Amino acid sequence: MKRLVLLICLYALSFTPGFAQGHSDRAAIATVLMKTFDRPEARLVVEPVIVEGDIAIAGWLQEGRGGRALMRRKGHHWIIALCAGEALRHEHGLRQVGLEAAAAKRLAAAIAKAESALPKSTVAQFDSFEGTIVMDEHGNHPPVHGHGAAHSQHAQHIQHGQHAAPAEAQHAHEGAAQHSHHNRFDDAARWSKTFDDPQRDAWQMPRELLTVLALKPGDIVADLGAGTGYLAARLAHHVPQGKVFAADLSKDMVAFLAKRAKENSISNLIAVQASETSPNLPEKVDVAVLLDVYHHIGGRIAYFKNLAPSLKPGARVAVIDFRPESPVGAPKHMRLPVSKVDEEMQAAGYERIASHDFLPRQYFLVYRLK
Numbered sequence: 001m002k003r004l005v006l007l008i009c010l011y012a013l014s015f016t017p018g019f020a021q022g023h024s025d026r027a028a029i030a031t032v033l034m035k036t037f038d039r040p041e042a043r044l045v046v047e048p049v050i051v052e053g054d055i056a057i058a059g060w061l062q063e064g065r066g067g068r069a070l071m072r073r074k075g076h077h078w079i080i081a082l083c084a085g086e087a088l089r090h091e092h093g094l095r096q097v098g099l100e101a102a103a104a105k106r107l108a109a110a111i112a113k114a115e116s117a118l119p120k121s122t123v124a125q126f127d128s129f130e131g132t133i134v135m136d137e138h139g140n141h142p143p144v145h146g147h148g149a150a151h152s153q154h155a156q157h158i159q160h161g162q163h164a165a166p167a168e169a170q171h172a173h174e175g176a177a178q179h180s181h182h183n184r185f186d187d188a189a190r191w192s193k194t195f196d197d198p199q200r201d202a203w204q205m206p207r208e209l210l211t212v213l214a215l216k217p218g219d220i221v222a223d224l225g226a227g228t229g230y231l232a233a234r235l236a237h238h239v240p241q242g243k244v245f246a247a248d249l250s251k252d253m254v255a256f257l258a259k260r261a262k263e264n265s266i267s268n269l270i271a272v273q274a275s276e277t278s279p280n281l282p283e284k285v286d287v288a289v290l291l292d293v294y295h296h297i298g299g300r301i302a303y304f305k306n307l308a309p310s311l312k313p314g315a316r317v318a319v320i321d322f323r324p325e326s327p328v329g330a331p332k333h334m335r336l337p338v339s340k341v342d343e344e345m346q347a348a349g350y351e352r353i354a355s356h357d358f359l360p361r362q363y364f365l366v367y368r369l370k
Helices: 003-011 017-036 093-098 101-115 120-127 153-160 166-176 189-197 198-205 206-213 230-238 253-261 299-309 340-348
Strands: 043-054 053-062 065-074 077-085 220-224 242-246 271-273 285-291 312-321 351-356 362-368
Touching: 003 166, 017 065, 017 077, 017 299, 053 101, 053 120, 065 120, 065 242, 077 101, 093 101, 101 120, 120 198, 198 206, 206 230, 220 230, 230 242, 230 271, 230 285, 242 253, 253 271, 285 299, 299 312, 299 340, 312 340, 340 362
Parallel strands: 220 242, 220 285, 242 271, 285 312
Antiparallel strands: 043 053, 053 065, 065 077, 312 362, 351 362
């Protein structure tokens, strides 16, 4: 009799709009993740799925690893926005990835409630995913929140082949730490959807960044590791009588930058093909900026020694990169503390002349030659 009553209650509840919608959303989200990442040799387990309006967080386990996926509703479908770890269960971390304060608070509370029923070891696996991997609408992942191209060869293979499983994506970004800065990858137009996403402005704060740089109209500026031109295009508008050399190692990125400059009539934006040891700037600059690039450079001391001849007397070098304690950003093992950046820049012949703390995820350090 009790079983019959329970079945009747569940049957009635399934026709309640809120229950039906929630169940449908959770099932749809699990299906998207399974279709995208599940492999016969690497089975994916998706549970729990917590939905808050048009945003959801799904915990996942695969090959002894784990993490959380942030999902967004797009029309009648759900898409994978990004994969991360501990940051996606705290209110602060959810706000960092674009949620409004009230929604972040509700979602964090719902996640805590759902995950409290899981073994502590499972929650620890969800937390263990390092950094934040942004996905495009097809389930592919570009470089981790970087300004330009920074990928291991394994990650490049994933881009051009099938979807990378979350565990594979984590491996790829771990491998990136062993490579010098700006390993090449193709399809810059596709990655532009992520690098130039308007939502990035909320945490990158480009207007404030440019104000602090205090550029003069005739300054010559270098954007080192310019990627698709998120910062370079803005720099060019701030130096109407000057020039911006947008340097990148990726040939596809350089071609994209040149096309962007032409199509948008930004005549003072010049794309430059860099090498792994030098940005190859065609003339000396007043300011050089590295946005989310410093931690990807291999042989940094030698690199900045090579940069010195391309700097005008009194030129500034701005290093903007992820803080080690930031809840989102590059994988934690790739991040560098300010003390390490200072040590390396001093060894290369530079001294720090300023620092700014207004960016929520990054430090902002300014150097010049001694």
